[in-house]
Amino acid sequence: MANIGNGDKPDYSIRVKELLPGFNCGICGYARCDEFASALLKKWTQLEKCRFLMQEIFEENREELEGILRHEKIIPEEEKFVGLLDGYQADLILKPLPGEESCREVLYPFTNTELNKGDIIKYRPLGCPIIHFARILSEDNGLITVHIVGPCHRLDEEAEFEYLDIGLCMVGGFEGVVQGKIPDVGETVRFLPGHCMMQKVHSGVVVQVEGRKIILEGIDLKVWAPPIKG
Ligand code: SF4
Numbered sequence: 001m002a003n004i005g006n007g008d009k010p011d012y013s014i015r016v017k018e019l020l021p022g023f024n025c026g027i028c029g030y031a032r033c034d035e036f037a038s039a040l041l042k043k044w045t046q047l048e049k050c051r052f053l054m055q056e057i058f059e060e061n062r063e064e065l066e067g068i069l070r071h072e073k074i075i076p077e078e079e080k081f082v083g084l085l086d087g088y089q090a091d092l093i094l095k096p097l098p099g100e101e102s103c104r105e106v107l108y109p110f111t112n113t114e115l116n117k118g119d120i121i122k123y124r125p126l127g128c129p130i131i132h133f134a135r136i137l138s139e140d141n142g143l144i145t146v147h148i149v150g151p152c153h154r155l156d157e158e159a160e161f162e163y164l165d166i167g168l169c170m171v172g173g174f175e176g177v178v179q180g181k182i183p184d185v186g187e188t189v190r191f192l193p194g195h196c197m198m199q200k201v202h203s204g205v206v207v208q209v210e211g212r213k214i215i216l217e218g219i220d221l222k223v224w225a226p227p228i229k230g
Helices: 013-019 033-041 056-071
Strands: 092-095 104-109 120-125 132-140 143-148 164-180 188-193 202-210 213-220
Touching (some): 013 033, 013 056, 104 132, 164 188, 188 213
Parallel strands (some): 120 164
Antiparallel strands (some): 092 164, 104 143, 104 164, 132 143, 164 213
């Protein structure tokens, strides 16, 4: 698989370049795929920054790349995700879609206030003690899809911003990129949303998988599992 350099240590740089999509689009922050390959091997970036690698068509390439990065100890051999608050072990971490600030949440608001794309909302997810601030990405038949943008800086009284306080919301779904093992459609998983202020393990049912991108619904904060910590 790898070229052997002057010493005994395998040189994976050429293979890593070969496995990248080769579009040289610059979306990952590097002008060309070969620059991204070098940055990967120096731990300056992560595979998730190339959005094409998250697509099903590049799944085999991504798996081989992950194997190389694990072998080179650039990513951990076996990842264990444990919620800080509850000590439960999660199956995966849900990271943002490429270029986005948090994974997406789908909310059922209990308000008659008119909500529009671009609005910032303040709300508390049902079952969670933390006040959230989020930006609305879309509205569809009463359901809103949001990015989380707070709370810390949003609670600063000096900060200049406007928001709509819509009270309680039920969280219906999440969409993001899997860090960890990709689950199957229909599987119930325990997951940590990467942006979760409490780092509390959630549960949900996988309703769509496309490469590393997944959609989870039936979200619950009640997770029935023994804690890892004593
Ligand atoms: S985003 Fe992917 S395809 Fe585009 S330059 Fe970066 S590595 Fe290459």
